[in-house]
Amino acid sequence: MLEKEKRAPGFSVKDHNGNTVSLADFNGKKVVLWFYPKADTPGCTIEGKGFRDDYEKFAQKNTVILGVSLDNETDNKAFAEKFNFPYLYDETQEVAKAYDAACTPDFYLYNSNLELVYRGQLDDSRPGNNIEVTGTDVRNALNALINLQEINPIQKPSIGCNIKWIN
DSSP, X not given: OOOXXXXXXXXXXXXXXXXXXXXXXXXXXXEEEEEEOOTTOHHHHHHHHHHHHHHHHHHTTTEEEEEEESOOOHHHHHHHTTSSSOXXXXXXXXXXXXXXXXXXXXXXXXXXXXXXEXXXXXXXXXXXXXXXXXXXXXXXXXXXXXXTOOOOSOOOOOOXXXXXXXX
């Protein structure tokens, strides 16, 4: 896992519309990076819906959510268009490698100086454990950052599908 307070590695990739997006485009903002699985993964839709519902609230607090896909299937473009925040395609997987992403979903939260303040799971839900997907861990960390409160130092690693590396 990346160490807390480590500065975010820069990147420049295409979004789902083919536009180049760089991390530098969001200087001075709080940034959530969400490495997500294939669009047809049930968990991806559920997690994305939670962020869609909160995105406007977070955007008003100088915060951006960036979805980072490692899969360029046609379904991902339709999936991305359901949400109000940028969905990026990490074609070479260099972004995922730079962030030491291990699985999907994997979440990283950076303060406005692009220093890592949270890396870990969405919440305690897992396939088959009957715990509702709430996004509690990421939301609590983001709300604490926005409200200048201490972020819970106990950060559980993400658990999901291992990233299938192309190289």
